[in-house]
Amino acid sequence: MDQSPAGPGVVLGIETSCDETGVAACALDGRLLAHALYSQVDLHAAYGGVVPEIASRDHVRRLLPLVRDVLARAGVAPGDVRAIAYTAGPGLAGALMVGATVAAGLAYAWGVPALPVHHMEGHLLAPLLEPDPPAMPFVALLVSGGHTMLVRVDGVGVYDTLGNTLDDAAGEAFDKTASLLGLGYPGGPALARLAESGNPEAVALPRPMLNRPGLDFSFSGLKTAVRLAVDRRRDREGALSPSDAADIAASFQAAVVDTLVGRSVAALDHCGLATLVVAGGVGANRALRARLQAALAARGGQAHFPRLEFCTDNGAMIAYAGVRRLHQAEGGLPPIVARPRWPLDTLPAA
Ligand code: KG4
């Protein structure tokens, strides 16, 4: 396949693994030229969570207009596209299929390869889109709605999983606690907002796993402790006072942040590294960002985060991962790959 740039040369990235339709264009040197995101949050809010069928149908509606929009804003034509990177997993099967088939269809029509990208690789490379990007090796803390992982990163595709959650993901714990507090969907950002007006020391909650060896996480015990704390504070009508709700939110957030910071520092010690990269939706949490920045600065190291909008799902991280794997793109009929489950450390090195 000829990759010599006739025009500017871009990789188009497509993200449809869950409830955000994301599209972006990156230049071949990794510079982000344009990105667009359509969030389905309002569509799913009424159901209290993502409804897979509705997610797939809405990706179908949104994807091609977003592609057109991104190409126009990047100032490039279809002839400038060198490859189409798309999220091939992990994620919702139907939602992934939409991105995969649209990517393969466009790739076929434009005579370029389609590149299946691992969603979590997208997240963990997202901080490299920022100015002053971290150098490898580093430790990545991946904290999203579906994952809570610590990964040693020695190169693109050279990943060693150090720790994983044994039950809920951190984002899932945020979402479930938010729902317990009646905050609706999506819970994480709403709980973080409520926590700002609460006292993080008001409710004694466990710091799961921190006193255990290893680098795994567990959030189900914390979830139970929060449920008990909520039940104890309900009045006869079952209602929670606004100040109790804020205190519980703040205490919960502090427990999760302590756990994530403690485990991240232990992972850095284990690897003898000083650079931490944080990615995934929970990486947008301001309390977590502040605590990690302080913890890393105290060790003479540095914590790197994507900008807030690239913590949660987006097309930019997929386009960027596509650039880093462009040399592995295969010619021939574009592949349609959708892998709802896909372990990160089975990826080949780039
Ligand atoms: O990475 P992401 O957008 O989607 C997945 O791949 O899962 O992460 C979404 C998760 C949700 O659980 C959401 O509640 C959580 O990230 N989240 C937050 C914040 N913003 C998003 N959790 C805590 N604080 C936030 N500010």
Ligand code: ZN
């Ligand atoms: Zn994600």
